[in-house]
Amino acid sequence: MSQQASRVVDLFSGGGGMSCGFYAHQGFELVGAADVEVGKPSTGHGAIGCNDTYAENLKVEPLAVDLSVIGADELADRLGSANVEDLEILLACPPCTGFSRAISKNWAEDDPRNSLVARVADHVARMRPRVFMMENVPQLLNGNFRHHFAALRENLHGMGYKVHATSHALSRFGLPQQRERALVIAVAADLPLLTLDDLWRGYTVRSESVTVKRAIEHLPPIGAGETHAEDANHTSTLLKGESLERIAAMPHDGGSWPDLLGNPETEKYLIPSMRKAVERGRLNSYCDVYGRMSWDKPAPTIKRECSHVGNGRYSHPEQDRQCTVRELGILQGFPADYIFTGGSRKNLYRQIGDAVPPLISYQLACLAQWILTGEKPDLDEVILPNTSLRADDFVASEAAQLTLV
Known part of the structure; x- marks a missing residue:
């Protein structure tokens, strides 16, 4: 020392x-x-x-x-x-x-x-x-x-x-x-x-400096459930069937499940809790679930259970998937080369959500x-x-x- x-x-x-x-x-x-x-x-x-x-x-x-x-x-x-x-x-x-x-x-x-x-x-x-x-x-x-x-x-x-x-x-x-x-x-x-x-x-920082776009737009695209060949932490939760179709149906750049309302082709993706939220008029307090991040805003609060799109606004602004471990790590302020290790991808997400x-x-x-x-x-x-x-x-x-x- x-x-x-x-x-x-x-x-x-x-x-x-x-x-x-x-x-x-x-x-x-x-x-x-x-x-x-x-x-x-x-x-x-x-x-x-x-x-x-x-x-x-x-x-x-x-x-x-x-x-x-x-x-x-x-x-x-x-x-x-x-x-x-x-x-x-x-x-x-x-x-x-x-x-x-x-x-x-x-x-x-x-x-x-x-x-x-x-x-x-x-x-x-x-x-x-x-x-x-x-x-x-x-x-x-x-x-x-x-x-x-x-x-x-x-x-x-x-x-x-x-x-x-x-x-x-x-x-x-x-x-x-x-x-x-x-x-x-x-x-x-x-x-x-x-x-x-x-x-x-x-001093303060420019508003464009704290956006999702600034932080992660440069990362290479991958599919749901895939891992990038050159970065083991650029890996995303597997989505398939209706879970994947629901995300794909949401508008890019900030879309949420309430955007599926009013169209029979998209309303079919509403889960029971979403329908209850509509009945109770609770859209504002529940709209982040399954939502996409917005390019030109900061990310939402990254919490410990950030490993699934159903837990918050953790979907990529454009790609039809959960944000990767690497993307959420960067949005959480980790260096882009920080290595998250462990046998469970869910626990890697938790390590990020728990972190200072x-x-x-x-x-x-x-x-x-x-x-x-x-x-x-x-x-x-x-x-x-x-x-x-x-x-x-x-x-x-x-x-x-x-x-x-």
Whole structure:
């Protein structure tokens, strides 16, 4: 490890989305990661296979440990005490499933996994990082079960950390996706508390820079269920029969199943839930299912169950198929050469949907470097290589332009 490099540990590391940005930044060295690799609670530990993807790309083998059970001292011992003593950076992004408003039962039931948020304080207390960062859905901060974050924040304050927590539309920072996420940044008392808003102050990105077209139009066409010969991750879910015919019947560039209404030749493809939505007048809240992405808009939020066209607006704008693993990876801000590994294509999609977008985590790495060194990076230095964001995408914001007048 370079003497100047700051050490990074990533808890709930998944397929490496949060770590990827720090790995790509020369100021940091990944020294440890941990993830139990749960696909769904019913599938058990190790099912999603994300640790192999992490190791393949980031050259660190995550510990396959259950962070809801292992104690802070034991985890530190497993990671290697020399790696974690007075650590520079701790990343921890517990599962967001129990907070997300996309799951109806979350309005009333407190998912047991939500308690992992407050439990992170034990690891902060053990490792005493100079900088701590967490990403989650906005409901972490404002939902019915925000008391879990309140407990974490209180513990962080009690340890002397300064804490900032707010939600951001990540397209504001160049992600080609409609994705709103809460970002928590905590720093030791002697460090400045800076945020992505500080990093981007005075600038924004051009609207055409965060479109589906910019991100994936250049990729070679393939058919449903096919895998491109030169890229194993440019692979799409198999569709056949009525499932394939339904997608083919939808208009290109943003079409949805409501477009099938009014024509007997296309209405035959409506499934019972679609007909119920029509009867109840719920088209707006259900129209994304089986829908196509639009070329000139950001992608919709890419969720963990993004492996099938029936789970959201995950169909290609023109080709009659589900977007590939590679396409959704790029739209999620992964470098175009990132390798997703595993025996199940569905789990590759899940690794992407669960991830912190690396296009954003690289900016967080640049922010952390600024916090630690006092040296603010130029904005063209916060671009993760081989992603859809470019140096000429930045423009002075309206507020900045008014200041200059």
